[in-house]
Amino acid sequence: MSLDPATVRRIARLARIRLDEAEVPQLAQELNGILGWIEQLNEVDVAGVAPLTGGAQMALKMRADIVTDGDMHEAVLANAPERAGDYFVVPKVVE
């Protein structure tokens, strides 16, 4: 598998990373190196092996349906870049 410059630009855009055009060939090469390394894993025969979802052989822990958190809007809003009343404020994003 080989990434072309257009795909690199698209991945960067989806991740909201701004790229200079000059960076694209270099990044394409680096990403291709990583993909090539991962492709080696295809050589391992995993027929009949269930996918491993984590290092711990245990199921998800669950908690009771009790309100134990919240009611701390000052703390939640403390790092807001901008606020109005008790709202976060961001540049307008609307359809």
Next chain:
Amino acid sequence: MTYTIEGATGPWEVVIGLEVHAQVISNAKLFSGAATTFGAAPNRQVSFVDAAFPGMLPVINRECVAQAVRTGLGLNAGINLVSRFDRKNYFYADLPAGYQISQYQHPIVGTGTIAIELADGSTRDIGITRLHLEQDAGKSLHDQHPTKSYIDLNRAGVALMEIVSEPDLRSPEEAGAYLRKLRTILRYLGTCDGNMDEGSMRADVNVSVRRAGEGFRTRCEVKNVNSIRFVIQAVEAEARRQIEVWESGGTVEQETRLYDPARGETRSMRSKEEAHDYRYFPDPDLLPLVLDEAWVAALRRDLPELPDAKRARFMRDFGLPAYDAGVLVAEQATADYYEHVARGRDARLAANWVIGDLFAALNRTGRSIATSPVSAAALGGLLDLMADGTINGRIAKDVFEAMVDTGADAATIVEQRGLRQVTDGGAIEAAVAGVLANNADKVAEYKAGKDKLFGFFVGQVMKAMAGKGNPALVNATLRRRLDGG
């Protein structure tokens, strides 16, 4: 008969699939301990998990899982004892983590069915593809400032069930019937309140059109339609648009659109073009969700009687027609009210009173069945007074209106207003004699063969008796005086 829309070049069929987002009823959120109640002041019900502060870890709420399982069971669906959570990545200001925790490849609930009821009384099974659990996003307010959006994260992290149907629906009306039925089931189960105007149930509508006998053509998704009426309108508007595109030689592109109710048309959401690449991957913060078979079985045992079963029981035990039974079970509160009135009484008469007089009174007074001015016990009391002959059916209507207005019970109103039925033969005899004497001309016409006048005489006698005459005795007396020897 298949629903079609007539285009310039002939009829087109419409194919619809619905994705419904139903907010789970729970005290706390899906992965945090913050509260879920609607309408709190902004950002009060937000934990550091919901606001995606660095290092915070999600812990799943058992009740939200139980609600999803109950819903799956109520949709006759298979429960997957092992499911998994994935991250769905996109950037939006009301999604602080930059991803939504959802279930992509391994949902908690698999295929099921919903039986929808159509206008002609028939039912049709609509396939359910899957149900999965995911987080809701926060709320953006765009109308508070000319260049800024305000964000409230109270809703962020509340549990949602996304319920996906097969593309089995074939008309706007079927889409409406599906949503109504789904909402009824969710309300019976107590897993979602189904309030579309508060946003706790929202629908994405997938629409395509085709010629009879064809396979599926390209579909478009109309996002976030927030009432059943708008779903019906959006399906029709979007189908008409696609027909125009195909008929003018164009090609429908798969895209996300919005319905604009003011203009009655859909428009493209261009900004979503890139967003469809969500780059799902398993959430490394969450282990697989593994359910115990016995726990699922216990949830199944505790399910309430669901609308289809209740409807069948009402038809069987109370002898109700399918339509009446369907109306009565549409809301659980109505079904409970009806059962209370019907128990030990004339069940069909009880159904007529609930569907007719009671519903009309609720409509007129703007009340719901839960706040009805006439309780089930009180309506039952009224029916008892009719059954034992204390009042006649005509007076019962007046007594009922008085019950609605005053909140008093039927027996009190009958006593206070002297509405007891008159069964005294002498009083009826006298009223009949008076009416016949005052209408000698009509009596002559009747005897000359104008049978229809009998109703006139009954009406006059009842009027003379202020409506309180026993109808059977009034009829018999008139018959005897007019027809008999």
